[in-house]
Amino acid sequence: MVDLRLGASIAAGRLSGALIRTLGLGGATTVPGRVAGALVSDLLPRLGRGLARGSVLVSGTNGKTTTARLLAWICRQAGWACIHNRAGANLPAGITAALLGHSALDGRVRGDLGVFEVDEAALPLVSGALRPRIVVLGNLFRDQLDRYGEIDLVADRWRAALRHLPADGAVIYNADDPLVADVVRPHRCARTFGIADPSLRRGERPEHAADGRYCYRCGVPYAYGAAYLGHLGEYHCPRCGTARPPLDVGAAEVRLGGMAGSTFVLAAGGERAAVTTVLPGLYNVYNVLAAAATALALGIPLATVAAAVREFVPAFGRGERMTIAGRPAYMLLAKNPAGFNEVLRSALAGGRPIVAVIAINDLTADGRDVSWLWDVDFEMLRDRCRLAVVTGVRAHDMAVRLKYAGLPRAAITVEPDEARALRRGVQGLEAGEPLYVLPTYTAMLRLRHILARRGVVRASWED
């Protein structure tokens, strides 16, 4: 029997999307989902059931856009028809909109696997609606405390989300993150990924931007054999023995090449493969591991995975390469302390002092509280940043932060207007030098909007 109401809702959703795009109002990445969802309340589960191979949900504080996009890319290279919320619209309406874009009016979905990045707080809702075959959990860092609340609350939401998994549903998670491991521990069907290269250790104590320092059972600090990134590393509790779980998929012999990307040996079970990626920094090694471990669990051969990773191009604003006024530039989204530290390390890896445009907004999607800027180790820019042009709604907060990080006053330029800030940055470059553009989320959208008008980049939703 034809479900008229379902057909009408799909038609209405798709019509709203076409209208928005025709009128040039944007990419229509969520509105169709809201419109259609208002007509049929269980639209998301009904559309989701049409995916023959089911859904994979990817969540985590940092890297979920890159991980989901890479996973979708690998699956497509393996010949699967993937539906993916590409533009980072990671709330239920955005996921519904992605499915609507590939649905016939009778509710049939043209695609066999859904790969969806999901906002940390929305994971229980989406997990309940889609009953995914795999949930991928990347990491848990403090982020937007005014919106998400304390990190333990996010962890509790994830515990609730995992209870929605079907009996054969799997969790693939970052074993190096003690917070994530604690969330997944009771789950039967779980596979791990992590770094298997102690030479990458940054010490035996986690850096300042670390959250899971204390054992959840005992309240005593974890001891680290190697701390890699924030509180990620090889840890154990000296009292109860809780430790980093064994790795099912690991990265060994990691070579970080700054903005040129990285190479490592991916070890999974008895198999090994050399992996090359243009994605910069250790944080992206984790993203590649997450996507690769999931692809392997889906049954895609290791050789296919490695080949796909090599060809992968980063998502918009996440290590995106562009040319501004004839100069090479990198745009690196930086939205919380742990992520910002990694972005700074990648930008500084070349060894030369850099020129950077740092764009800080405090809108809802950025977090209205900018105190996190003081948890970023901007001290590493001291003597290694020739010019920092600070811009955005909170440009002045950023300027003060850099002053107390030890940058000379003359190296700090305050220019709240983003377009002018880009110009000032480009003017500060010497021949052959790249410009590093480091924005928060809404500042990144704003900068890309400016650059898209100049034809430097494509609009986010076309990306």
Added chain:
Amino acid sequence: MGLDLRICHLYPDLLNLYGDRGNIAVLVRRAQWRGIAVEVAEVPVGAPLRAGVHDLFFIGGGEDRQQALAARDLQSGKGDVLREAVEAGAVLLAVCGGYQLMGHVYRPAEGEDLPGVGLLDLTTSHPGKRHPRLIGNIVVRWEPPAPGAPSTLVGFENHGGRTRLGPGARPLGRVVAGGGNNGEDGTEGAVYRHAFGTYLHGPLLPKNPWFADHLIALALRRRHGEVPLAPLDDDLEAAAHQAALRRAR
């Protein structure tokens, strides 16, 4: 002999939720820029706190779990040291969760009371999940310690607990925009002798450098007497203060 300042940072790895270490960075650098030598002792849970050593104590905010760990640790001797130090003229700055712990008690919505240090005459209770947290930009009017400093303090607040002052503490200031101690009586923070408690993070001192200088001057007084502080170029800090004022309205 040159001037020196001894700062104690309590629970730096536990109560560090809202960029709290920025307050330490500002105190340290503003003292150093004036030729004052600074020593910062970080005192974690379980480590002893020696009496009579420090001129200035700082304690920040944390999540519930961390705050409970700190509360327990304060009861095992550190709280007494803090109380005696403040009576003897030392400076204390306590922010958010640390501020709550300086009172008599923190009463959560569920579960057992957390005993406080009782250094500030105040109690805090959490009214339950049906009452919204006080979250947002906040502006407070206060009496600036030095002529020429603005009569406002700016910051960001994010707390569920509601704090009420007893007669032994006076408020740090009056709320112009935001919630403050409890969202009802218009007060923000608490002062007793040279001890200051507040819900303002952001962090507090970078955008209110005049407050930082006030704390440094009071802290120097303990061992060095009245010391005039040389003025600094605060153009960036003043602009950030103004930007925060605009953002809160």
